[in-house]
Amino acid sequence: MNRLLIAALLFSCHAAAQPADSWPTYNGDYSGRRYSPLTLLNATNVRHLSPAWATRFVGGAPAGGVRISGTPLMVDGVLYFTSLDNVWAVDARSGREIWHFYRESKGDMPRTGNRGVGMYRNWLYFVTLDNCLISLDAATGKQRWIVPFADPKQLYFSTVAPVVIRNHVLIATGGDSFDIPGYVESHDPETGALQWKWRTTPASDEPGIETWPGEYAANAGGGNPWISGTYDPDLNLYFVGTGNPDPVGAGQSRQGANLWTCSIVALNPDTGKLVWHFQASPHDTHDWDAVETPVLIDGQGRKLLAQASRNGYYFLLDRTNGKSVVSVPYLSTLNWSLGTDGKGQPIPNPAKEPAPDGTLVSPPTSGATNWPPPAFSPRTGLFYVATNEAWSLFYRTDPDPHPQGFAIREAALGGARAALLALDYRTGKPAWRHEWRTPAGVAGILATAGNLVFTGKGSYFVALDAATGRTLWHTGLTNPLTNGPVSYLLDGKQYVVAGAGDTLFTFALN
Amino acid sequence: MVKSALLFAILAVSARGQQPSPAAIAGSGEDEAAVVRGGEAFAAQCASCHGSAARGLTPQTDLMRSALVRADTRGDRIGPFLRAGHPPTKPATLNETRAADVIAWLHAHLYGVAHAGASEFLNLLTGDPQKGREFFEGKGGCAACHSATGDLAGVGEKYDPPVLQSLWLNPRRRRAVRTVTVTPQSGPSRSGTLERIDEYNLVLRDGDGAYRSIALEDDEPRVEIHDPLQPHFDLYRRLTDAQIHDMTAYLATLK
Numbered sequence: 170m171n172r173l174l175i176a177a178l179l180f181s182c183h184a185a186a187q188p189a190d191s192w193p194t195y196n197g198d199y200s201g202r203r204y205s206p207l208t209l210l211n212a213t214n215v216r217h218l219s220p221a222w223a224t225r226f227v228g229g230a231p232a233g234g235v236r237i238s239g240t241p242l243m244v245d246g247v248l249y250f251t252s253l254d255n256v257w258a259v260d261a262r263s264g265r266e267i268w269h270f271y272r273e274s275k276g277d278m279p280r281t282g283n284r285g286v287g288m289y290r291n292w293l294y295f296v297t298l299d300n301c302l303i304s305l306d307a308a309t310g311k312q313r314w315i316v317p318f319a320d321p322k323q324l325y326f327s328t329v330a331p332v333v334i335r336n337h338v339l340i341a342t343g344g345d346s347f348d349i350p351g352y353v354e355s356h357d358p359e360t361g362a363l364q365w366k367w368r369t370t371p372a373s374d375e376p377g378i379e380t381w382p383g384e385y386a387a388n389a390g391g392g393n394p395w396i397s398g399t400y401d402p403d404l405n406l407y408f409v410g411t412g413n414p415d416p417v418g419a420g421q422s423r424q425g426a427n428l429w430t431c432s433i434v435a436l437n438p439d440t441g442k443l444v445w446h447f448q449a450s451p452h453d454t455h456d457w458d459a460v461e462t463p464v465l466i467d468g469q470g471r472k473l474l475a476q477a478s479r480n481g482y483y484f485l486l487d488r489t490n491g492k493s494v495v496s497v498p499y500l501s502t503l504n505w506s507l508g509t510d511g512k513g514q515p516i517p518n519p520a521k522e523p524a525p526d527g528t529l530v531s532p533p534t535s536g537a538t539n540w541p542p543p544a545f546s547p548r549t550g551l552f553y554v555a556t557n558e559a560w561s562l563f564y565r566t567d568p569d570p571h572p573q574g575f576a577i578r579e580a581a582l583g584g585a586r587a588a589l590l591a592l593d594y595r596t597g598k599p600a601w602r603h604e605w606r607t608p609a610g611v612a613g614i615l616a617t618a619g620n621l622v623f624t625g626k627g628s629y630f631v632a633l634d635a636a637t638g639r640t641l642w643h644t645g646l647t648n649p650l651t652n653g654p655v656s657y658l659l660d661g662k663q664y665v666v667a668g669a670g671d672t673l674f675t676f677a678l679n
Numbered sequence: 680m681v682k683s684a685l686l687f688a689i690l691a692v693s694a695r696g697q698q699p700s701p702a703a704i705a706g707s708g709e710d711e712a713a714v715v716r717g718g719e720a721f722a723a724q725c726a727s728c729h730g731s732a733a734r735g736l737t738p739q740t741d742l743m744r745s746a747l748v749r750a751d752t753r754g755d756r757i758g759p760f761l762r763a764g765h766p767p768t769k770p771a772t773l774n775e776t777r778a779a780d781v782i783a784w785l786h787a788h789l790y791g792v793a794h795a796g797a798s799e800f801l802n803l804l805t806g807d808p809q810k811g812r813e814f815f816e817g818k819g820g821c822a823a824c825h826s827a828t829g830d831l832a833g834v835g836e837k838y839d840p841p842v843l844q845s846l847w848l849n850p851r852r853r854r855a856v857r858t859v860t861v862t863p864q865s866g867p868s869r870s871g872t873l874e875r876i877d878e879y880n881l882v883l884r885d886g887d888g889a890y891r892s893i894a895l896e897d898d899e900p901r902v903e904i905h906d907p908l909q910p911h912f913d914l915y916r917r918l919t920d921a922q923i924h925d926m927t928a929y930l931a932t933l934k
Binding site for chain 2: 582643
């Protein structure tokens with residue numbers, strides 16, 4: 170597929186239009202399903218899957234080395250991918266580097282990761298840890314322009330993969346150490362100029378301010394939306410999850426629901442106006458960002474949106490208006506909720522807020538799941554999500570009536586159990602669960618029309634039967650899977666690509 | 680009398696200034712002595728408007744959320760600001776050294792705000808030791824493996840409450856060796872100590888210490904692991920927070 174066709178696809182793409190011969194966006198298409206329509210590779214022949222190539226990338230890595238936690242794009246036989254502050258273009262047939270771009274971020278932010286690039290015509294977009302949006306020429310890797318969009322001294326740090334909708338490059342801020350409000354921003358793909366900015370907490374004259382004690386708390390209220398959202402062209406709505414409120418874990422100075430933190434929001438991509446919201450964790454005190462991919466599902470004659478949220482709840486919404494269809498825990502150990510309110514939003518149990526002497530809560534701050542992307546197969550009707558059943562003691566450490574920053578400590582406990590769950594999207598109930606033998610670590614997921622689910626566990630890369638969860642194939646990598654796997658057709662072969670630490674592994678039926 | 684004693688206590692605290700935690704000072708890289716001096720100077724000259732921890736008495740006087748303070752690197756912003764005289768009506772009298780101390784103190788506090796591990800635990804010993812003892816000997820099932828005068832003697836002395844509370848809920852692996860029995864559909868079972876396990880491979884040491892590596896599929900062979908720590912993990916689903924605090928309070932008495 171050439172770039173003009175990619176552009177056409179992105180301009181008009183319907184939720185069901187995942188292309189076979191490219192992977193042109195963070196989630197493959199706008200829907201967030203991470204579902205490949207390819208069937209060349211399938212449950213019958215996957216046992217013959219073998220390495221095509223593996224390449225280790227060094228680059229100008231900052232301390233800690235290269236970690237490929239972003240999703241590669243594949244367009245016209247070239248893979249474009251990132252690690253923190255690094256971008257590569259690599260020949261998808263050989264794994265050889267075509268070009269490499271590196272710019273070192275400055276500042277004291279945590280050295281986290283980067284989720285990848287966005288593409289518009291022949292141009293790439295990515296964000297740096299120190300909050301610059303950079304556009305590169307996809308052919309050469311040369312920088313076209315750089316636009317700073319948030320202050321690293323306020324401990325904003327950015328990791329999101331830009332999403333391109335028509336002539337809008339959508340990005341967002343990350344970071345929650347310093348009581349700062351989050352933003353989704355739209356920039357001009359030609360010049361980088363700011364088009365609009367939507368703040369994750371309301372100003373004093375905006376709706377939602379009634380869920381804060383006042384402007385002072387809302388201005389410091391967090392909610393950074395640090396994972397790429399999804400888009401419905403028919404509704405012209407961009408759906409994105411927002412992060413936890415600030416101060417982290419201590420709610421005494423921000424009584425109220427704290428909108429629009431820990432929420433799924435629908436924005437108009439042309440104006441940045443909020444159209445609807447659904448709050449996954451009202452008045453969060455456990456750092457449960459609701460940034461997990463809002464997956465768009467067309468089913469039962471309805472336009473739906475599903476999220477397996479970090480707080481352990483599965484939410485199914487009507488994406489035309491944000492109304493709840495299903496709200497149900499998918500984590501059997503979840504113990505912090507008193508049920509749901511009339512809107513399907515969980516009611517937090519005040520007794521499970523962090524306390525000076527500790528409260529026992531499941532899930533931990535790392536969540537029932539986290540940013541590694543889930544997948545949905547319209548073929549099976551199953552929503553695949555990596556989960557951890559674990560517990561922590563939550564301690565409130567800041568007794569001040571006006572706590573600031575990180576105001577809690579967490580002591581992780583033992584005996585955790587990990588599983589890949591396949592949830593019936595209509596009910597949120599597991600059709601099957603693949604229990605892992607070892608705990609910890611959730612990994613990204615890819616579903617394919619070949620009745621396969623790819624994911625990682627430990628240092629294994631694994632293919633499961635999408636209908637039953639049985640292991641069909643596994644292989645050892647040099648590191649645990651660190652990104653969401655992708656698949657595409659190239660020269661008549663179906664490839665599967667996985668990032669593990671500093672190495673990109675590709676597999677095919679050779 | 681009582682009133683004046685209380686007032687004196689408050690004044691004594693504010694005269695010292697609210698110091699950042701040792702972890703915050705260490706993490707910030709600031710000199711500890713400078714931070715202590717800075718806290719004293721801040722308490723004397725700044726705290727009446729900015730509060731004892733620089734969080735302000737009003738949103739406008741909150742220095743932890745001040746863009747100027749956050750933008751500062753080793754005094755490059757705050758230094759000139761103070762030198763220009765602040766507040767303008769009655770400027771603080773800080774010489775260069777003392778101003779640098781105040782800046783060090785501010786940076787240590789900023790580090791504490793931004794880092795979860797830099798904050799200190801508050802009082803954990805809120806439970807009822809007697810109820811904890813009853814739980815230990817009764818419903819908790821702890822006495823099946825442990826004794827207050829045996830393996831747990833002195834734990835209240837040895838560990839701080841936060842460590843103690845984590846340890847009894849989630850003990851260190853060390854001596855708690857897991858054993859395993861592996862039974863293939865065709866053939867005899869093999870038992871030993873579990874050395875490692877992942878999704879598709881298991882290693883055990885059998886009775887003579889030999890290394891045995893075994894390939895695993897989803898359901899074959901059958902793997903049964905005995906973990907002596909499992910009773911601790913099994914508690915989580917049924918423990919109340921009050922029981923946790925009672926148990927910790929009881930264990931803290933074992934000195």
